[in-house]
Amino acid sequence: MKIIIRAIVGISAVSVFLYFGLTSAQQRATFTPEQLEMLRIRQIPGKEGLYLMPGFDGSMSGGNIAILVTEDGVLIVDNKYSYSYDDITRQISTVTSQPIRYVLNTHHHFDHAGSNASFMPNAQVIGHENVRVNMLRNFGPSASPEGAPKITYSDQTSVHLGGVEVQAHHLGCGHTNGDSVILFPSQRTVHTGDLFIWGDRMDGSTMAPFIDYYNGGCASDWVTTLDRLLELDFDTVIPGHGPLLRKAEVRIFRDKFEQLVSRVGGLIADGVDRDEIAAQLDISDLNWPLAPDRVQAIYDEFSRN
Ligand SMILES: [Zn+2]
Numbered sequence: 001m002k003i004i005i006r007a008i009v010g011i012s013a014v015s016v017f018l019y020f021g022l023t024s025a026q027q028r029a030t031f032t033p034e035q036l037e038m039l040r041i042r043q044i045p046g047k048e049g050l051y052l053m054p055g056f057d058g059s060m061s062g063g064n065i066a067i068l069v070t071e072d073g074v075l076i077v078d079n080k081y082s083y084s085y086d087d088i089t090r091q092i093s094t095v096t097s098q099p100i101r102y103v104l105n106t107h108h109h110f111d112h113a114g115s116n117a118s119f120m121p122n123a124q125v126i127g128h129e130n131v132r133v134n135m136l137r138n139f140g141p142s143a144s145p146e147g148a149p150k151i152t153y154s155d156q157t158s159v160h161l162g163g164v165e166v167q168a169h170h171l172g173c174g175h176t177n178g179d180s181v182i183l184f185p186s187q188r189t190v191h192t193g194d195l196f197i198w199g200d201r202m203d204g205s206t207m208a209p210f211i212d213y214y215n216g217g218c219a220s221d222w223v224t225t226l227d228r229l230l231e232l233d234f235d236t237v238i239p240g241h242g243p244l245l246r247k248a249e250v251r252i253f254r255d256k257f258e259q260l261v262s263r264v265g266g267l268i269a270d271g272v273d274r275d276e277i278a279a280q281l282d283i284s285d286l287n288w289p290l291a292p293d294r295v296q297a298i299y300d301e302f303s304r305n
Contacts, residue, residue: 028083029060041067041091044244047187047236049164053091055080055111055241057201063112064238066191067092068184070162073101077182077191077238078112085118102126102159104168105149106193106240107176108134108215116147126151126159128170130178134215169232171195172225175209175240177216181229188233194240195225196253207241208288209257211297219261219298226254256286264298274299 031039039061041053053065062080065088074096079088092100105113105127113135116125127149135148159166167183175194182191197207211217230250237245260283272280277299278292 031061035061041095043095044187044189044236047184047189050184050187050189051092051095052238052244053088054243056243057199057207057241060202062114063106063109063194063240064191064242066182066184066189066238067095068161068164068166069096069098070164071098072162074098075102075104075159075161075166076100077104078106078193079103079115079119081111081114082118083115085115088115099123102161102166104159104166104182105131105180106182106191106195107131107179108138109176109194109212112193112240113147116149120147120150124151125149126153126157126168128152128168128178128180129154130176130216131180134176134178138215169228171228173216173218173221174211174225175217175222176212177218179225181232183232183234185233187236189236189238190229190232190234191238192229192240192250195222195229196237196250197240198242198245198249198253206287206289208290209253211294211301213297213301219257219264219301223254223258223261226250226257230254256288259283259286260288260290261298261302264295265302268299268302274303 038056039054041051044050044052049069051067051069053067055061055063062084063078065079066077068075074092100119100123103116103119103123103125108131119125129152132148132152136145155170157168164186167185168180169183170180179193179195181195200206211219235247237247237250239245263281263283267277267280274296278295281295
């Protein structure tokens with residue numbers, strides 16, 4: 001049992017590092033040739049004009065980037081770390097000579113919106129209003145204030161570029177209070193940001209949903225937010241982190257999340273207290289390693305409601 005607890009605490013430390021470890025995370029990672037190949041831009045099969053610049057896990061490779069290439073310029077969704085600008089622009093230049101004109105953010109975290117500021121001289125950076133709020137409010141690791149989007153929206157907005165519409169939808173609370181999913185209706189493809197992540201990290205640990213309470217995230221509404229996502233018309237999904245997937249995997253993730261919140265809620269209803277909640281919660285079948293403090297954070301959220 002001690003070994004298991006140590007493993008969970010270890011994963012917790014990794015999670016904290018991933019979201020709040022400025023110094024290490026802002027250093028450039030060194031990748032093997034095989035990893036560099038995995039990170040290379042590629043066209044999404046059957047999706048005209050749409051490319052993926054992958055981040056293969058939740059760690060040093062940053063989040064996934066979607067790239068729409070049109071005759072009137074390029075739109076990208078997310079932009080990895082503060083040091084990723086050169087790599088992103090170089091890779092995009094291998095598939096088009098069109099300029100990058102729009103940068104959309106799925107949320108404010110530094111592994112998704114870290115190089116906003118570098119794009120600003122030449123592109124419009126657009127995000128949910130709470131992306132701007134969170135970036136300006138946070139000092140240091142989890143956001144860079146100078147990269148706060150200058151164009152914001154509350155519920156939904158669209159960019160029309162080269163005859164193609166791109167929609168940004170804020171569907172409710174989840175990973176943060178400023179999450180957007182970016183829908184490419186013509187390509188029936190959506191970039192979900194970290195509302196939906198999938199797969200394993202390079203160290204073998206599984207990526208579990210992270211509720212960023214400091215930036216308005218919530219477990220209570222996350223399933224409802226995913227239900228709204230599932231109402232959109234798409235067949236292909238770019239998760240915040242992980243491989244290109246289908247709508248079916250979003251449904252699986254949604255059902256697992258429903259199990260998580262219903263089991264925590266059930267234990268609270270049974271009178272299990274805060275100190276015991278992590279030990280009492282059995283979610284081994286979900287394969288989402290959640291550190292005790294993260295289970296307690298959900299407990300705290302539900303106890304406030
Ligand atoms: Zn995130």
